[in-house]
Amino acid sequence: MSEILEAGAVRFAISVSSKKRLLQDISDHASDVYGLSAAQVFSALQDRENLGTTGVGRGVAIPHARFADVDRIVGMFTRLEKPVNFESLDRQPVDLVFTLLAPTNDSPEHLQALALVSRTLRSGEICSKLRANSRADTIFSILTESAKSQAA
Numbered sequence: 001m002s003e004i005l006e007a008g009a010v011r012f013a014i015s016v017s018s019k020k021r022l023l024q025d026i027s028d029h030a031s032d033v034y035g036l037s038a039a040q041v042f043s044a045l046q047d048r049e050n051l052g053t054t055g056v057g058r059g060v061a062i063p064h065a066r067f068a069d070v071d072r073i074v075g076m077f078t079r080l081e082k083p084v085n086f087e088s089l090d091r092q093p094v095d096l097v098f099t100l101l102a103p104t105n106d107s108p109e110h111l112q113a114l115a116l117v118s119r120t121l122r123s124g125e126i127c128s129k130l131r132a133n134s135r136a137d138t139i140f141s142i143l144t145e146s147a148k149s150q151a152a
Helices: 017-036 038-051 105-120 125-133 136-151
Strands: 005-013 056-057 065-066 074-084 094-102
Touching: 005 017, 005 136, 017 038, 017 074, 017 094, 017 125, 038 065, 038 094, 065 105, 094 105, 094 125, 105 125, 125 136
Parallel strands: 005 074, 065 094
Antiparallel strands: 074 094
């Protein structure tokens, strides 16, 4: 997890009113952290959502997209103070969002990263810990330590 997620890419967001606004906020954050074009990130994430929701259930979403301007898989994590409708499979609002951006030609690694994130956020215990914290550094530690124990 620490190979795809930087400490600066983890945050606690105070207020977002919709899925579209959340994706825009994530895109702006990708621009700040990774130097990517916010407009291009937003377009790629929106295009992926148009294929079907990345809201996987139990308050978790894993938006992801292939993106030409990234040379390695990068991740961002956002914990929302107030959940938003993400059109999830279980119709529950989302408050834990792990975003992955992968190079356009990086199929095996992209799938491995998706599987790692999915395994990590499938744990009710990990999700409870994430929801109980609003400090980005603590959330980062929970994610990276949890991923290590998931891999062991």
